[in-house]
Each structure stands twice: as C-alpha cells, then as structure tokens.
Amino acid sequence: MTIPLLPEHGGPDDGPAAAFDFSTNASPLGPPPALLAAVQAADRRSYPDPGYRALRRLLGDEDLVLPTAGGAEGIRRLTLAAMLAGRREVWVPQPGFGDYALAAQALGLAVKPYAEPADIRPAAPALVWICEPCNPTGASVAAWPELDALVIVDRAYEPLRLQGDTPALPPGAWQLVCPNKALGLTGIRAGYVIAPAADEVWARALSLAPSWVLSAEGVALLTHWPSTDTQAWLADARTTLRRWTTAQRALLADLDWLQRPSCTNFWLARPPRPDYAPRLRERGIRVRDASSFGLPGWVRLSTQPPAAQQALQQALLEIEGEDS
Structure with missing residues (x-):
C-alpha cells in the first residue's frame, strides 16, 4: 500500500485548544466589521452563480479570473492543470509551504527545490512556484527575473507585508490571491487566480x-x-502589526532567541534549546515547529497582541527557571 503524503500545518491540533496561538500566520486583528457582517448575512439557502460571473468581473478580467476554494485547492488544481499541459518539473521554494511539493509528488512530477531565484534552471517544461513574501520565512526579494517556465506567484501574504515594496514579478506570471489570512478568516476557504492569458x-x-x-x-x-x-x-491593521512586531521581537531578543529577518507578521526564530515548542504547548501556547520545513530547532512565530506576548514571556521565563 502506498503511504499517502500529508501536509503539516500550524493552527489547531488534536490537543486542547491553545490559549495563545503563535503558530498561525493569519492576522490577529481581523476581520473588518463590514466584511464580517456581509459574510454572516450570506444567503446559504441558494447556490451561488456556478460561473461566479459578477464576482469575476469585480476582481478583474472576467475571462482571466478563476475562483478557488482557498490557496491549497488552487495549488492542487493548478499543478494538475500544468501537468496536463505538459509540465514535468515543479520548482518550489525551500524552505517553503509544503503543499507545493506535495501536489507535485502526488502526480509523479519531479520536485526541484530552490533557495534563490538564481537556483531555478529548468531542464524540462516546468512550473515554478513563487511565494511572495515567502512562508515560512517572511522573506522577499528585490526583483524576480524572467523565467523560462510557467510561473505562479502565491500572494497570500502580500497584504501582510509590513516593510518594503512589492518586487517586480516575472513577466507573464500567474497570481494566486488568498485574502482570508490578512482578514483573519482562515476558516472561509476562498481565493482566486489571475491568469495572464486564456x-x-x-x-x-x-x-x-x-x-x-x-x-x-x-x-x-x-x-x-x-x-x-x-x-x-x-492599512490600519498593518500599522498596529508593525508596532506589535517590534515589541515581540524585542521580547525574544532579550531572552536570547535568534531571529531571522522578515517583512511580514511572521518569522523564523531559534530558541536557546530545541525543546521549547512542546514545553510551550503544555502551557497553552502554540508555536510552529519548523522541522517540517527542514529547519529542526527553529520555530515560526506570528505577531500576537500584547496580552499574548505577556503570556509568552511568562512561559519562557518559567522554562528558563526550570532549566537553571
């Protein structure tokens, strides 16, 4: 029997609900009140228009916008579409969101990891995934070069960019837009793709x-x-997140955590000892173990409100006291 390839995510696990969840990279400030009211008032008694024509016109060119059931469904569907159109290699950021590679592996496609744009050198018709800014690192590049491939840019975290400008994207790139993280509504699976041509x-x-x-x-x-x-x-949420991020980074720095740069509300950090993630979980605080990203000993944290930061600080001081 073939063992299924399953993704690993942050967020809820099968244990008790965490009082403070630093593992999710969704905004802790959402959703906007007017948008939430519209979602709550949605007419559940009827099917939506199966063609989503009015929505597609609102989001861009009706003939080039494709609704998706969130980013994960879009990744799976676009990878299959690329394979059926003759693509045989799939280039994925490393470290990066695991669904890019899993979608390719499930179809028997060759997976090619890359750390920098210069590493991308397709030897066969290829699909290249770009995550801009990148999950889990929160990193961005100055500009993306032209690539001889089908390029799809995952822009789930663009609305959560707290520093710097959006880089130029490769000419002819597709775009995958997933607003639910920036809106704090990850339970609603909704996104869309913008294609450069039909x-x-x-x-x-x-x-x-x-x-x-x-x-x-x-x-x-x-x-x-x-x-x-x-x-x-x-825009107001990003202003608040910048302030909270500065405070949270300073808190971790004072406790000797190594932290990588990031332009988003989440980043990679290395605690003084590798067992902090489970010990924090025992105290009702969840962080994202980065081992599945190929970074054992590291965790991914997101910016959380001041009360959550105070709880994190107290828990870390307790752990340090136990180890002293």
Whole structure:
C-alpha cells in the first residue's frame, strides 16, 4: 500500500485548544466589521452563480479570473492543470509551504527545490512556484527575473507585508490571491487566480474546478475584499502589526532567541534549546515547529497582541527557571 503524503500545518491540533496561538500566520486583528457582517448575512439557502460571473468581473478580467476554494485547492488544481499541459518539473521554494511539493509528488512530477531565484534552471517544461513574501520565512526579494517556465506567484501574504515594496514579478506570471489570512478568516476557504492569458493551462484549470467551488460565505468575502473600507482597515491593521512586531521581537531578543529577518507578521526564530515548542504547548501556547520545513530547532512565530506576548514571556521565563 502506498503511504499517502500529508501536509503539516500550524493552527489547531488534536490537543486542547491553545490559549495563545503563535503558530498561525493569519492576522490577529481581523476581520473588518463590514466584511464580517456581509459574510454572516450570506444567503446559504441558494447556490451561488456556478460561473461566479459578477464576482469575476469585480476582481478583474472576467475571462482571466478563476475562483478557488482557498490557496491549497488552487495549488492542487493548478499543478494538475500544468501537468496536463505538459509540465514535468515543479520548482518550489525551500524552505517553503509544503503543499507545493506535495501536489507535485502526488502526480509523479519531479520536485526541484530552490533557495534563490538564481537556483531555478529548468531542464524540462516546468512550473515554478513563487511565494511572495515567502512562508515560512517572511522573506522577499528585490526583483524576480524572467523565467523560462510557467510561473505562479502565491500572494497570500502580500497584504501582510509590513516593510518594503512589492518586487517586480516575472513577466507573464500567474497570481494566486488568498485574502482570508490578512482578514483573519482562515476558516472561509476562498481565493482566486489571475491568469495572464486564456491559454491551455487556464482552460484546464477552469475545467478541473469542482462545481460551486466557492460557498456563499466565500463569495461574500471576495466581493468585499477589494472595497475601499476593507483596504483602509487593512492599512490600519498593518500599522498596529508593525508596532506589535517590534515589541515581540524585542521580547525574544532579550531572552536570547535568534531571529531571522522578515517583512511580514511572521518569522523564523531559534530558541536557546530545541525543546521549547512542546514545553510551550503544555502551557497553552502554540508555536510552529519548523522541522517540517527542514529547519529542526527553529520555530515560526506570528505577531500576537500584547496580552499574548505577556503570556509568552511568562512561559519562557518559567522554562528558563526550570532549566537553571
């Protein structure tokens, strides 16, 4: 029997609910009140328009926008569409979100990890995944070069960029947009793809979509995503997150944690000893063990409110006291 390849994520596990969850990289400030009201008022009695025509027109060119059931479904569907269109290699950021590689491995495609854009050298028709800014590192690049491949940019964390500008993307790149993390509504699986042209990959991705890929709540979320009110709320949220991030980084630095640079509300950190993640979990605090990213001893943390930071500080001081 073939053992299934399963992704590993942060967020809820099978233990008691964590009082303070630093493992999720979603915004702790969402959702915007008007958008939440629209989601709660979504008409669950009827199917949405199966073609999502009005929504697609709102989000861009109706003929080039494809709704997805969140980023993970989009990654799976686009990888399959790329394979059916003749792509044989899949280049994935390392460290990076595990679903890129798992989607390719499930289809028997060659997985090629890369650390820097210069590492990408396709030897066969290829799909290249870019996560900008990157999960789990929160890193960004100055600019992306032109690539001889089908390029799809996962932009789930672009609304959570706290420093720097969005880099230039490769010409002809596809874009995968997943607003639910920035909105603090990860339980609503809703996103969309913007294709550069209605080519064979686009046609296959359209035909591979399940019927009614978006729920009524998903339609409501995406309908209000580009609104002026939502975008103004996000701008204010980023201001708050910058302040909280500065305080949380200083807290960890005072306790001798090694921290990597990041332009987002999440980053990689290395505690003084490798057993901090389970010991924090025992105290009702969850961080994301980065071993599955190929970084044993490291964790990924997200910015959380001051009360959560105080709880984290107290727990870390208790652990240090036990070890002294």
